[in-house]
Amino acid sequence: MARFVSRLVCSRTGAALDPERLWNLSPAGAPILVEYDLEAVRQAVTRAAIAARADGFWRWRELLPLYDESDVIDLGEGDTPLIPLPRLAAAAGGESTTLLVKDEGRLPTGSFKARGLALAVAMARRFGARALAMPTNGNAGAALAAYAARAGLEAHVFCPADTPAINIREIAALGARVYRVEGLIDDCGRLVARHGSEQGWFDVSTLKEPYRIEGKKTMGLELAQQMGWRLPDVIFYPTGGGTGLIGMWKAFQELKALGWLEDERLPRMVAVQAAGCAPIVRAFETGADRAERWNDAATVAAGIRVPAAIGDFLILRALRESGGFAIAVSDEAILAARKQAAAKEGVLLCPEGAATLAAWRKAIAAGLVSPDERVVLFNCATGLKYPLPDRSRPYDPILFAG
Numbered sequence: 001m002a003r004f005v006s007r008l009v010c011s012r013t014g015a016a017l018d019p020e021r022l023w024n025l026s027p028a029g030a031p032i033l034v035e036y037d038l039e040a041v042r043q044a045v046t047r048a049a050i051a052a053r054a055d056g057f058w059r060w061r062e063l064l065p066l067y068d069e070s071d072v073i074d075l076g077e078g079d080t081p082l083i084p085l086p087r088l089a090a091a092a093g094g095e096s097t098t099l100l101v102k103d104e105g106r107l108p109t110g111s112f113k114a115r116g117l118a119l120a121v122a123m124a125r126r127f128g129a130r131a132l133a134m135p136t137n138g139n140a141g142a143a144l145a146a147y148a149a150r151a152g153l154e155a156h157v158f159c160p161a162d163t164p165a166i167n168i169r170e171i172a173a174l175g176a177r178v179y180r181v182e183g184l185i186d187d188c189g190r191l192v193a194r195h196g197s198e199q200g201w202f203d204v205s206t207l208k209e210p211y212r213i214e215g216k217k218t219m220g221l222e223l224a225q226q227m228g229w230r231l232p233d234v235i236f237y238p239t240g241g242g243t244g245l246i247g248m249w250k251a252f253q254e255l256k257a258l259g260w261l262e263d264e265r266l267p268r269m270v271a272v273q274a275a276g277c278a279p280i281v282r283a284f285e286t287g288a289d290r291a292e293r294w295n296d297a298a299t300v301a302a303g304i305r306v307p308a309a310i311g312d313f314l315i316l317r318a319l320r321e322s323g324g325f326a327i328a329v330s331d332e333a334i335l336a337a338r339k340q341a342a343a344k345e346g347v348l349l350c351p352e353g354a355a356t357l358a359a360w361r362k363a364i365a366a367g368l369v370s371p372d373e374r375v376v377l378f379n380c381a382t383g384l385k386y387p388l389p390d391r392s393r394p395y396d397p398i399l400f401a402g
Contacts, residue, residue, distance in 0.1 A: 099360070
């Protein structure tokens with residue numbers, strides 16, 4: 001396998017870093033980005049050759065940091081489907097094909113976290129790490145546990161105490177050691193940092209190592225291939241730490257540089273947050289380059305309950321470069337959107353995915369998006385992981401009499 005990584009760079013200073021060692025943050029305390037020799041990639045492979053390979057994000061190996069086939073940690077990954085929502089599109093005045101949801105809940109452990117953690121675990125193992133740790137609101141911890149178990153590594157996961165029991169039990173069932181913490185995910189992150197240095201754990205927290213972005217960017221690469229190398233007009237993405245939004249924007253720029261896109265126009269990126277935890281929205285609306293921590297964060301969409309994101313400036317940069325925006329929606333709107341997508345389209349969204357549907361509606365009402373624009377919503381996890389109201393009723397034959 002040829003490797004096309006040219007260098008690692010500090011996302012804040014642009015300083016080049018050694019790509020042949022394990023990194024957390026850069027010396028400047030910022031996330032690290034991977035750069036590739038894209039001219040060499042263009043000479044080595046075509047987009048048609050990649051599309052002809054077996055499904056799954058490992059097919060994009062020329063645009064991943066892998067050294068060898070042995071780096072791949074296989075849990076049966078496949079491409080995730082793009083599902084039209086024709087009734088919901090028509091209700092907003094759009095065509096039946098203008099609104100699609102990319103259902104990431106079909107990946108191992110039922111969420112898009114599989115993409116980033118597969119790469120983070122693979123590269124940590126490649127560079128000699130034996131024990132990994134991270135904070136999580138649920139799904140990332142499960143993905144870490146699964147890929148670490150597959151790779152033969154230890155995993156230590158710190159969760160807010162109110163993380164849904166199904167997530168905590170899933171993480172533990174997959175072999176990780178799970179610790180419940182009174183606090184939010186950034187409180188958990190501080191404990192990972194404190195104990196990790198003492199215990200020799202490698203920290204795979206969001207954006208605190210270079211490779212989760214590379215895994216998450218495969219959402220953008222895959223989306224381009226699925227849409228015939230013509231990207232949508234707008235992407236609505238549930239944004240907590242923002243790795244996927246940053247990664248997709250990176251993917252689109254790489255595809256453009258490779259000349260693989262049929263249309264060089266890139267999508268407007270939209271960061272979707274909950275009204276009860278919207279630091280990126282506040283920073284975007286005030287024109288700030290960094291986001292202040294959100295106090296008293298609370299929302300039914302636990303996956304985007306991130307009071308402070310270390311990559312805030314990268315999220316904001318992607319929004320502004322793409323001509324996109326940030327938008328917040330209420331918990332009431334999230335729950336209503338989840339109910340409607342399930343009942344009208346047969347698509348059971350997770351709360352974070354439902355937030356993107358609620359945000360699309362809000363954006364149309366505000367004139368930020370047109371109903372006839374091609375839009376992709378990201379459903380980041382299977383809706384089966386989340387509590388659902390019991391709307392059943394006891395059987396009573398009287399209901400069927402007459």
